[in-house]
Amino acid sequence: MSTRPAWDDDPIVASWAGLPVLDDALTADVCVVGLGGSGLAAVDALVCRGLDVVGIDAGRTAAGAAGRNGGFLLGGPASFLHSAIESWGEVAVELYRKTLVEIDSLEAKLGSSVIRRTGSIRLAGLPGSTDDVELSDCRILARVLGEHGIAVETYDDELGQGIFLPDDAVMNPALRALGLASQLRRRAQLFEHSPVTSIRSGRVDTRNGSVSAPFVIVAVDGNLERIFPRLRGRIRTARLQMLATEPVLSRRLPCPVYGRWGYDYAQQDSDGRLYVGGGRDLFADDEWSESDEPTATVQQHIESVARSMAAHPVTVTSRWAASVGFTADGRPLCTTVDDGVIALGGYNGTGNLVGPVAARAAVEHLLDGAPVPAFLSA
Ligand SMILES: Cc1cc2nc3c(=O)[nH]c(=O)nc-3n(C[C@H](O)[C@H](O)[C@H](O)COP(=O)(O)OP(=O)(O)OC[C@H]3O[C@@H](n4cnc5c(N)ncnc54)[C@H](O)[C@@H]3O)c2cc1C
Structure with missing residues (x-):
């Protein structure tokens, strides 16, 4: 019995050639840690602004939940819309609409055979x-x-x-992530099998390399609190x-x-x-x-x-x-953990679309000073 996600049986996923390991000292405008659906959305938003971006994953692209999930692209947050409105007010509807836009955007990028x-x-x-x-x-x-x-x-x-x-x-969630990564690798420097060992303001270290960047976005849903112990409890x-x-x-x-x-x-x-x-x-x-x-x-x-x-x-x-x-309250985190360092995660089991929405909000917050939307927890 295999414990490998069956999504990897897809021939395109199975033949993924891989991205290089980071073994150099690089500089960039922004470093994105985690190349799941959320991290890739952040990379996409950043390169669309013409920025110099380095993206890093500890394993293969979408090694975590982003490549191992149910593949549902459902509008809205994890809780049903009426419950979310009850908890957070009408901003839940704003999040719902943004997730539907995200489906359109994924379909435009990857085509209707993937989405x-x-x-x-x-x-x-x-x-x-x-x-x-x-x-x-x-x-x-x-x-x-x-x-x-x-x-x-x-x-x-x-x-x-x-x-x-x-x-x-x-x-197929793995196909979505690898499809995006193969488009983005032409516009950003992306690395796999490069676990990040330390993150601080202006600098990210991996086992064999480093990135100096004034802005860092950490897009890791599960086990985010291992990277930032101060987020335990949130x-x-x-x-x-x-x-x-x-x-x-x-x-x-x-x-x-x-x-x-x-x-x-x-x-x-x-x-x-x-x-x-x-x-x-x-x-x-x-x-x-x-x-x-x-x-x-x-x-x-x-x-x-x-x-x-x-x-x-x-x-x-x-x-x-x-x-x-x-x-605790069902709102994902989009929170500043250090000067210029923002952490994203906590999608309550429904991050395929909410994660990318949070990633785009993080980019606007970091680069434009836009307030974090109220459907996220700053
Ligand atoms: C079984 C299952 C079913 C699900 N079904 C659905 C569904 O149908 N629809 C839905 O919307 N959501 C679903 N989810 C939730 C969804 O998969 C996640 O919320 C979403 O994939 C999170 O994506 P992400 O990119 O934010 O984070 P992740 O998928 O957690 O990606 C983070 C990436 O960061 C990397 N990373 C971690 N630590 C480091 C480090 N130190 N250095 C460098 N890289 C690091 C990981 O390797 C990983 O690739 C499901 C989840 C699971 C587990």
Whole structure:
């Protein structure tokens, strides 16, 4: 059984030639630490301003959650829009709109074969079961989305009952990151397998090199508090787990599907393979962990979700996990940790779009002095 994410089986991902190791002393306008979806968005925003940028990752591009996640591109923050409005006010709607713009921008950069505009289905419960409480929550969500002019439809079909969000999309997350990195490597100096060992104002050191830069953006979601211990208490690392199956004959999932309040989720690719995750809430004590090793208990749960999504027995080919950051009030961090050094993370398990939105806000804050938007925690 492989513990490598099944996304890496994609031929383009599997044949990634790699980026060089940083083994020199460089200078730049900005150094970006972490080349997941968020760090790459920061690099993109910076090179678009004509700046000289160095980007560094400890492993392969998107070695962390950005290359190991469910591949859902869902509008909005981690909590459903009505709950986010209740907690943070109308700024939650602003974040929702920015995530939809981010989908458009990813599609424009990578094309519709990588960023697939399928929409998404939020079920009440899992296929075959209806949770009345969750169904009424789906209806509240649909009403609030409608009130804000965000597209939403009722879903009542083979998989169960819930809502359909036509603006959402889906991807292979590793393909997204490597696609962006191969475009950006022509405009920025990008390095892999170069773990950063120290970050201070004006300087980043790696095992074999260094970067002197007046601005540093650290875009590391899970285990950010290991890099900046002063952020402990503001961000906490959790493990999220997934599995992939052999192709399932029925093409049952037309788009990404999530249920049980979004805790369980699956997508199916064009070969019929299922990519399924979830269950963190059921084993929360164990999953507050900095480890990224899959566990038997969560995997058993996800396998039952896979069967329910497939309506068939499934054969699992790989099981994997990765780390993400959670924050107390659900607002991601975009916070200055030292003069000219900003740290991003804490997307509460939904960073594929919110991470890039935070990265763009960090660039505007660092370079233009723009205030950090209220949907982020400064
Ligand atoms: C199983 C799972 C399923 C998920 N499903 C979804 C989903 O469907 N939709 C969604 O929106 N979100 C999902 N998420 C959350 C999402 O994956 C993350 O929030 C998002 O990928 C964070 O991206 P990032 O670029 O901010 O950080 P990361 O992915 O954490 O990337 C940080 C990068 O920094 C590098 N790094 C770390 N330390 C150092 C160092 N010292 N020196 C240099 N580099 C370093 C890492 O190698 C890594 O590549 C899921 C997460 C998991 C684990």
